[in-house]
Amino acid sequence: MITPTHWSKRRRQITSLIAFHLIARVHRYLERFGARLRMSPCKRSMRTPLGPRFHLSLIGKLLDGRRCAAEPQWQYRNCWQYQGYVFLILGISYSNPGLKVVEALGLSFHTIKELNEKIDDELPASAHPPFQRKEVSFGGERLEFYSRDIMKCIGALYGDPQFAQDLVFAPEQHYTSQERTCRIYNEIHTGDWWWKVQVK
Amino acid sequence: MLLGYIPTTKLTSISNKAARHRALANLFHTCMQTTLAPIGPYGETGVDMMSGDGVWRRCHPILAIFVGDYPEQALVTCTYNGRCPKCTVSPGQLGEYQSFPLRIQSKVLDTYLLSDGDIRAFHLACREIGMKPIFHPFWESLPLTDIFHSITPDILHQLLQGMVKHLIAWLVGIFGAAAIDTRCRALPLNHKILPFSKGITTLSRISGHEHKKMSIILLSLIVDLPIPGGADSSRVVRAARALIDFLFLAQYKSHTSETISLLQDHLIQFHNNKTIFLDLGVRKGFNLPKLHSLSHYPSSIRLFGTADNYNTEQSEQLHIDLAKDAYHATNHKEELRQMTKWLERREKV
Numbered sequence: 025m026i027t028p029t030h031w032s033k034r035r036r037q038i039t040s041l042i043a044f045h046l047i048a049r050v051h052r053y054l055e056r057f058g059a060r061l062r063m064s065p066c067k068r069s070m071r072t073p074l075g076p077r078f079h080l081s082l083i084g085k086l087l088d089g090r091r092c093a094a095e096p097q098w099q100y101r102n103c104w105q106y107q108g109y110v111f112l113i114l115g116i117s118y119s120n121p122g123l124k125v126v127e128a129l130g131l132s133f134h135t136i137k138e139l140n141e142k143i144d145d146e147l148p149a150s151a152h153p154p155f156q157r158k159e160v161s162f163g164g165e166r167l168e169f170y171s172r173d174i175m176k177c178i179g180a181l182y183g184d185p186q187f188a189q190d191l192v193f194a195p196e197q198h199y200t201s202q203e204r205t206c207r208i209y210n211e212i213h214t215g216d217w218w219w220k221v222q223v224k
Numbered sequence: 225m226l227l228g229y230i231p232t233t234k235l236t237s238i239s240n241k242a243a244r245h246r247a248l249a250n251l252f253h254t255c256m257q258t259t260l261a262p263i264g265p266y267g268e269t270g271v272d273m274m275s276g277d278g279v280w281r282r283c284h285p286i287l288a289i290f291v292g293d294y295p296e297q298a299l300v301t302c303t304y305n306g307r308c309p310k311c312t313v314s315p316g317q318l319g320e321y322q323s324f325p326l327r328i329q330s331k332v333l334d335t336y337l338l339s340d341g342d343i344r345a346f347h348l349a350c351r352e353i354g355m356k357p358i359f360h361p362f363w364e365s366l367p368l369t370d371i372f373h374s375i376t377p378d379i380l381h382q383l384l385q386g387m388v389k390h391l392i393a394w395l396v397g398i399f400g401a402a403a404i405d406t407r408c409r410a411l412p413l414n415h416k417i418l419p420f421s422k423g424i425t426t427l428s429r430i431s432g433h434e435h436k437k438m439s440i441i442l443l444s445l446i447v448d449l450p451i452p453g454g455a456d457s458s459r460v461v462r463a464a465r466a467l468i469d470f471l472f473l474a475q476y477k478s479h480t481s482e483t484i485s486l487l488q489d490h491l492i493q494f495h496n497n498k499t500i501f502l503d504l505g506v507r508k509g510f511n512l513p514k515l516h517s518l519s520h521y522p523s524s525i526r527l528f529g530t531a532d533n534y535n536t537e538q539s540e541q542l543h544i545d546l547a548k549d550a551y552h553a554t555n556h557k558e559e560l561r562q563m564t565k566w567l568e569r570r571e572k573v
Contacts, residue, residue, distance in 0.1 A: 143569045150572040152225060155564035158258060162251050164237055170564045171228030171259040175266070178285055179273055181225055188276025200480060210478040212288070215529040221286065221368055 052208065055197040057222055151180040195219045226546050226567065229560050230255045249299055249358055256362035260287070267367035287369040291534045293381040294513060300363075301327075301371055302356045308516055310372050312354075319510025321495035321519060327372045333364050376534040377521045383471050384435040386514035391467055392424065392438065397506035398460060399449050401425040407445045417441055432537070439468055455504060463497035466490045474521055479530055484522045491518055 133139045153176035160167050181187065195218035198208040209215055230252065238244040263285040270282040290300055297309040306315050313324040332355060338346040339359050350357040363371040396404055405423025413419055418437035420427075424445075427434070443465055451457050470490040473483060501507040521531070528534060546567065554562035 140569060143572055147572050150568070152568070152571045154568060155228070157561070160231070160251065160254060160258075162235065162247060165233065165235065167231040167233055167251070168560060169229060169231045169255050170560050171255075172226075173262065174227060174259060175262045175271070175285070177225050177227060178263075178283070182273050182275055182283065185276035191275055193281065207481045208478060209480070209484070209525055209529050212529045212533050215525075215527050217288065217373070217527040224368060 053199040053202050053204065055199070055204075057194045057196070057219060151184065153177060153180065195222060226542075228255075228259050229547075229563065246356070246358075249302070249356065252299055253358055253360065253362045257360065257365075260362055260366065263287070264365045264367065267369075284368075287363065287366050287371075288374060289376050289528060289534050290371065290374045291376060291378070291536055291539055293378055293536060294517075297375050300361075301375060302358045302361055304354065304356060306511075306513060307354065308513060308520075309375050310520055313516060316511060318513055318516040319498075321492060323519065329363075329370045329372060336361060336364060373527060376524050376528060377474070377517060377531055378534075378536050379471075379474055379531050380432045380536045380540070382514045382517050383474060384432040384439075386512075387467060387518070388435045388439050388442075388471065389430070390512070390514075391464060392435075392442065394501050394506045395442070395446055395460070395464065396425050398451055398457075398501075398504050399446060400452060403449060404445050407449065408441070411441060411444065439471055443468055451504070459497045459500040460504075463494055463500060466494035466497065470494065470518065474531055477530055477532060479525055484525055487525075488522050491521075 133142055153172045155170040155172055157168055157170055160169065182191070192211070192213045195213050195215075197219070198210075198214050200206040200208060212218065233251075235244050235247050235251070238247055267284055267286050270284045272280050273283045274280050290297070292300065294309075295305075297303075298305060298307075301309040303309050306318075307313070308318070308324075311324040311326045313322075317324075332353065335346075335349045335353055335355070336358070338349055339357070347357050361371075363369055401423075405425055408420050408423045411417070411419070417440055418434070420438070420441075424438055430438075443461070446457070446464060447461055449457065451460070467490075470487060473487045473490065476483060498510060502509075524534075525531065547563075550563040550566055551559055553566045
């Protein structure tokens, strides 16, 4: 066994660092914020939030009433790719009249204009608020800029069921051992800022 | 989520250059104030919101971090170019390793409140504290927000496209492009390193990702390499190693108080050995805001966690998706209206 006196100081430092990180991954001591939080649950709601079925129903409307099964490729994240995929198929069918792919898909629209109208009118409103046009006049010029209502944006992100498991509601202090000599910092809720703001 | 599009006009109708820059800064702050104004009253009192799991909580929206590169940081904090957006370091002392006190927001706000009164007195007061005379910066009404704490380190622009880019240029100036390229070509292939088959000095418009790959092999290119002229290269290697160690430590996904003190040690070692670049003639001074910004890394990591929480790479990628792609989808006439419509449709689906 190699004794520490044979190693240089630098290598000892690095190995102790690696050991700390391994320890940090296995054992971590948490201190939760004890005082009354600024963001604490105040009332319960019986209304269930919008779930994945909401997004599948969008696809159902686009596919002319034909409900597609909950296959992984039709999930919300791939909807946008789906839209691009549709255009690709339309392009292929017009150049090869023999291909009957478009009819096989059973789409309820034939042009991009029809698709856009369907998205605007028939699909239910999304959780994200619409853009509002504002004007600023500066130096004789009238400039337009678009922005969203920030409180509704925060509400939409906060209330998104996909993020519900990942949201953190209280700051924490992580340590490598119970003696609390070595503090760990990784996510924002493990930093000092949130703890200090709660105290204010 | 995209909040809005701010006008990007150049305001060419204003002929005076200084007045035009001032007007553009005022335009930015006005637009930001209009966008962020609703969170002002709720920061202190709170508002009830339902999270995705159906629980109602009182939420206090507070501006925590502003992520951006140096020009954006200077625009937001109303500081002049060539100064630190966070602290009170004077323009000639950016190259020294010395901690200066952060700007105190309450004092700065007292100065900016004078803008409603006598304009001359306002300009004089701003000149005294070394800040630009902007009318009502957008952060003055946001509660519990200290904008000077909220400016965070930016690894992509400050380290990769900043100090590493400078370091490579200095090393090429010391050792010669041919020697470094030869060594680079002689490196054995390895699945962890990007093979720069023509060397690193002939490349142009190098991206941050490429600089990251170069920094992995940089030390191997210069260690034991003789300097033409016969000078001793040990201090050069020490300084380069300290900076590269700082770069890799800063990118850690998880820090402890020990690693943060190591980060500071590496920075001190770089500052102790940097005069070798002056002696060898590749650098005349170290008055670089990006070099000074490295000294704020430890405090920001302690406040907000590791640097990947406030990385500009994500916002750069989003810029491609939400600005460039959106613009390409329009017919370039009244583009903002079309871009917002396009984005709303995509978010619906």
